[in-house]
Amino acid sequence: MPSIPENILQVRTRIEAACTLAHRPAGSVTLLAVSKTCPPDAVRAALAAGQRAFGENYVQEALDKIAALADRRADLEWHLIGPLQSNKTRPVAEAFDWVHSVDRLKIAQRLSEQRPDHLSPLQLCLQVNVSDEASKSGVAPDELPALAQAVAKLPRVRLRGLMAIPEPEDDPVRQRAPHALLRSLRDGLRTQGLDLDTLSMGMSADLEAAVQEGATMVRIGTAIFGARARPGPAQ
Ligand SMILES: *Cc1c(COP(=O)(O)O)cnc(C)c1O
Numbered sequence: 001m002p003s004i005p006e007n008i009l010q011v012r013t014r015i016e017a018a019c020t021l022a023h024r025p026a027g028s029v030t031l032l033a034v035s036k037t038c039p040p041d042a043v044r045a046a047l048a049a050g051q052r053a054f055g056e057n058y059v060q061e062a063l064d065k066i067a068a069l070a071d072r073r074a075d076l077e078w079h080l081i082g083p084l085q086s087n088k089t090r091p092v093a094e095a096f097d098w099v100h101s102v103d104r105l106k107i108a109q110r111l112s113e114q115r116p117d118h119l120s121p122l123q124l125c126l127q128v129n130v131s132d133e134a135s136k137s138g139v140a141p142d143e144l145p146a147l148a149q150a151v152a153k154l155p156r157v158r159l160r161g162l163m164a165i166p167e168p169e170d171d172p173v174r175q176r177a178p179h180a181l182l183r184s185l186r187d188g189l190r191t192q193g194l195d196l197d198t199l200s201m202g203m204s205a206d207l208e209a210a211v212q213e214g215a216t217m218v219r220i221g222t223a224i225f226g227a228r229a230r231p232g233p234a235q
Contacts, residue, residue, distance in 0.1 A: 003045070033054050035221070040065055079098040097123060125200050126139060126151065129141070131167045138165070148194055161200065179213035200215070200216075202218035
């Protein structure tokens with residue numbers, strides 16, 4: 001079985017090839033290694049291979065892992081990519097560097113209020129529901145502009161961009177539509193004066209389609225750490 005460092009190398013090669021195809025610079029896409037359900041030693045193995053940014057879904061699991069890896073905190077960037085309830089915002093504001101899954105103003109307000117002063121602002125993405133069906137998470141596209149303008153005004157968080165978890169789709173051409181939608185929503189907010197540099201989209205099965213449509217951060221779990229007992233994103 002290929003090792004975690006070999007898998008990271010392979011994913012980086014996929015990202016570079018996709019960038020070449022899209023006429024984008026190779027460094028324009030950040031790899032977020034999704035370490036949910038993986039033990040701290042798997043994160044250490046990825047760290048040793050030069051990986052710094054890690055994504056987690058489940059708040060309590062992530063807090064335990066961040067604590068277990070406290071000796072390497074300065075080398076690590078922790079991103080929450082899973083659902084966040086309002087009663088869990090304080091530990092998240094204290095422990096994470098980024099939150100990708102903000103879809104309500106109340107959550108962003110609490111994160112801003114609870115972000116400790118000695119830390120730099122918490123970096124945020126707004127999760128957008130880009131699928132037609134009644135998905136459980138993500139702001140609806142027509143409600144996005146008002147939410148983005150309100151979040152951008154909060155003092156202790158910095159709105160960086162948008163995130164989406166499209167419905168699984170095998171066809172590489174059809175994979176592009178939800179990513180293109182997220183990009184156009186981001187472009188729309190930019191014309192409204194918001195300085196957004198991040199499109200968090202693309203997973204193990206669709207990273208090429210996401211890079212083609214402008215992803216700046218791809219979230220890769222399975223292709224780095226192998227299949228999980230709990231597959232798929234918790235939405
Ligand atoms: C699990 C998860 C990923 C990674 O998915 P893979 O298919 O394993 O690459 C990405 N984003 C979110 C939000 C997830 O929950």
